[in-house]
Amino acid sequence: MDRPPMERPRSVGLAWYEPGDYPRIREAMAESGLPESYAAWQISATQIEREVARSGVAVVRIRIEPEPFLAWCRDRALVPDGAARAAFVREAHEAAGG
Numbered sequence: 001m002d003r004p005p006m007e008r009p010r011s012v013g014l015a016w017y018e019p020g021d022y023p024r025i026r027e028a029m030a031e032s033g034l035p036e037s038y039a040a041w042q043i044s045a046t047q048i049e050r051e052v053a054r055s056g057v058a059v060v061r062i063r064i065e066p067e068p069f070l071a072w073c074r075d076r077a078l079v080p081d082g083a084a085r086a087a088f089v090r091e092a093h094e095a096a097g098g
Helices: 022-028 036-053 066-075 082-095
Strands: 013-015 059-063
Touching: 013 036, 013 082, 022 066, 036 059, 059 082, 066 082
Parallel strands: 013 059
Antiparallel strands: none
């Protein structure tokens, strides 16, 4: 049976941090692979944002604030790492209609 080709999503969520939140996020997610500096992270994130947008997919910035994210992880018994961050972004994006 033929399967339909995978459809490209209309939009995707992208984890986004504010400069003042970044040190606490890095501390809480030590194993996440986040760059040491906010500036390095921002360069990388905006490059990803541009590349995805160029492909015709809208990018929705999902702000991750340290304490609400950590509470979200605790409520789900998740370690605050890259996988939890991705799940948080996906859930927030879907809740926003994405």
